[in-house]
C-alpha cells in the first residue's frame with residue numbers, strides 16, 4: 001500500500017493512513033494488527049482505555065515488520081490525568097506494548113471543567129518528549145482554544161489533533177484552525193463507526209448508506225467505505241479506520257489507485273450535518289465515561 005506521508009510540526013514523518021483498534025478484542029487485535037501490517041499499513045492507533053496495548057505489541061512483533069518502519073500511537077486515559085500519574089501510566093503502556101520508544105502519545109480527551117488536570121498531563125507528555133521517550137505528542141478531541149492554552153502554557157504545540165470526523169461531521173472550521181496552528185488533523189470514526197455502534201436506530205445516520213457516497217462507489221467500482229476514506233485523504237486528513245476482518249482491512253487500505261475530483265470532494269463535504277455520534281468534547285468530565293477520578 002502506498003499512501004501519503006504527513007510531516008508533523010516537529011519534522012517527524014507519519015503515514016496518513018493506519019489502523020484503529022477501539023473495541024477490538026484481545027485475540028482479534030493480534031490478528032488485525034498482523035493482517036494490517038501484512039497489507040502495508042504502517043500506522044497503528046491504540047489507547048490505554050482499549051485494553052489491547054499488549055496485543056498490539058504482540059501483533060507488531062509477530063508481523064516481522066521492522067519497528068523503525070512503524071508509527072505506533074497510544075493515549076493517556078483521563079482517570080490517569082495529573083503529572084505523576086500520567087508518567088506512571090505511560091510506563092505501564094510501554095510495558096504492555098513492549099516498546100522502547102513511542103511515536104505518538106495522546107491525551108485522550110481534554111477535561112474542560114478541570115483544565116488544570118489536562119495541563120498537568122500535557123506537561124508530563126512534554127517531559128516524555130524532551131527525554132526522547134516519545135517522538136511526538138498530541139491531543140484528541142481538542143478545540144482550537146484547548147490547543148492554544150496548552151501551547152501557551154508549555155511552549156509545545158500538539159503535533160496532531162485526533163477528532164471525530166466523517167461526512168456527517170466534517171469539522172471544516174476545526175480542520176482549518178488545526179492547519180493554521182500547524183496541527184495535523186486525524187479522523188476517528190472516519191467511516192462513521194460510532195454511528196453504527198448506536199444500532200439500527202441510528203442507521204439513517206450511517207454515511208456509508210448515503211446516496212451521494214453510494215453513487216460515487218458505483219462510479220468508481222469501489223465500496224462506500226473506500227470512497228469515504230479517499231475523501232479524507234483528499235482533504236489531507238490522517239485516517240485510522242478500524243476493522244477486525246481481514247477482507248475489510250484489505251479493502252480499507254485499497255484506496256491509493258484512484259482519486260476523487262474537486263467536485264466529488266465538494267459533494268461529500270456538502271453532506272456535513274454537524275451530527276456528532278460521540279460525546280461533545282466541551283461537556284466531557286471523567287464521569288462521562290464512568291471513570292470517576
Ligand SMILES: NC(=O)c1ccc[n+]([C@@H]2O[C@H](COP(=O)([O-])OP(=O)(O)OC[C@H]3O[C@@H](n4cnc5c(N)ncnc54)[C@H](OP(=O)(O)O)[C@@H]3O)[C@@H](O)[C@H]2O)c1
Nearest residue numbers: 020021022140188189190191192193225241242243244248
Ligand atoms: N480519540 C478518541 O476519542 C477516539 C474515539 C473513537 C475511536 N478512536 C480511534 O479511531 C479508530 C476508528 O474509529 P472507530 O473504530 O470508532 O470507527 P470506524 O473506523 O469509522 O468504523 C469501524 C466500524 O466499521 C466497521 N467497518 C470497518 N471497515 C468497514 C468497511 N469497509 N465497510 C463497512 N464497515 C466497516 C467495523 O466493523 P468490523 O471490525 O467488524 O469490520 C467497525 O464496526 C478507533 O478504532 C480508534 O483507534 C479514537
